[in-house]
Amino acid sequence: MQRSINNAYSTSIETSRIAQPIGTALDRFIKNHQDQFAFASGELSQLLRDIALASKVVNREVNKAGLIDIMGAAGSTNNTGDQQQKLDVLANIRFTRALMKGGEVCALVSEESESYVDLNNEGKYVIAIDPLDGSSNIDVNVSIGTIFSIYRRKSIAGMPIQEEDILQKGSDQVAAGYILYGSSTMLVYTTGHGVNGFTYEPSLGEYFLSHPDMQMPADGKIYSINEGSANSFEKPVKDYIQHCKDNNYTARYIGSLVADFHRNLLKGGIYIYPATAKDPQGKLRLMYECNALAFIAEQAGGKASSGKARILDLEPRHLHERTPFYVGSKNMVTKAESF
Helix, strand or coil: HHHHHHHHHHHHHHHHHHHCCCCEHHHHHHHHHHHCCCCCCCCHHHHHHHHHHHHHHHHHHCCCCCCCCCCCCCEECCCCCEEEHHHHHHHHHHHHHHHHHHHCEEEEEEEECCCEEEEECCCEEEEEEEECCHHHHHHHCCEEEEEEEEECCCCCCCCCCCCCHHHHHHEEEEEEEEECCCCEEEEEEEEECCEEEEEECCCCCCEEEEEECCCCCCCCCECCHHHHHHHHCCCHHHHHHHHHHHCCCCCCCCCHHHHHHHCCCCCEEEECCCCCCCCCCCCEEEHHHHHHHHHHHHCCEEECCCCCCCCCHHHCCCCCCEECCCEEEEHHHHHHCCC
């Protein structure tokens, strides 16, 4: 009798789980909201789908990294001096192929390429991407991510790519986002009308809306910085870190920019990568790391600064330009600037 009751209860629970709605699929969400973009004619929507498709392939490779020989260093360095990991190279190939075949992108700026890649002179968009941020963490099964910025080209389609197409300010972005490969895989993006997050459902092979209209708390109690470099911080940075400690803030630093940013987006906090003696201009790249996350932060009610100026107002002088980076809850970033 008891076994029958238990079976009936289990069946009821399982039925209720099956009946739960999954949510809005990414493709449908993009289609329903493409009219928010002033120049909407389908290409931007398709470009976002291409990025989502490439991320699914990279997600598959990341998930089997321990089973095949794609972990560890590739034995080379990229143009910014960072040691390339095998997955860096793989992710760069996957995203480049997806964007090339899509036809919407005329030029690609990647952390893994010294110059921009000319994909299609008829394309209307330029994309700047860090294919796999924090990839050294893959060896120890820590979250990593992809960061992307999308710009509308300024020259006439069909003409050779111009410098004005490539070196655009962050405020010129038409869309930006990131993919977080963690305990679950998420795609978070904005087209300038708020921030929405989508979680990957692997059995269906689709992203579903899980975090609509994401808002970053105006204040937080988390600060993220590599304190191992504290001796080379400038005094104002040291003073702000001491302020955090005096107010019993929690230190959380993963070493994967996307993962640290995502946590602070949800819970409130500040991420800091300041200028140091080793990297006087900062270490993070403006074009394909800072601009994208700054755009997302502002659209979610947060703030992003170089410590002296708004990130999105900075004029890039070359593809791999670096900048100090303060991003997160608005009041926390403002307080850090005051130091």
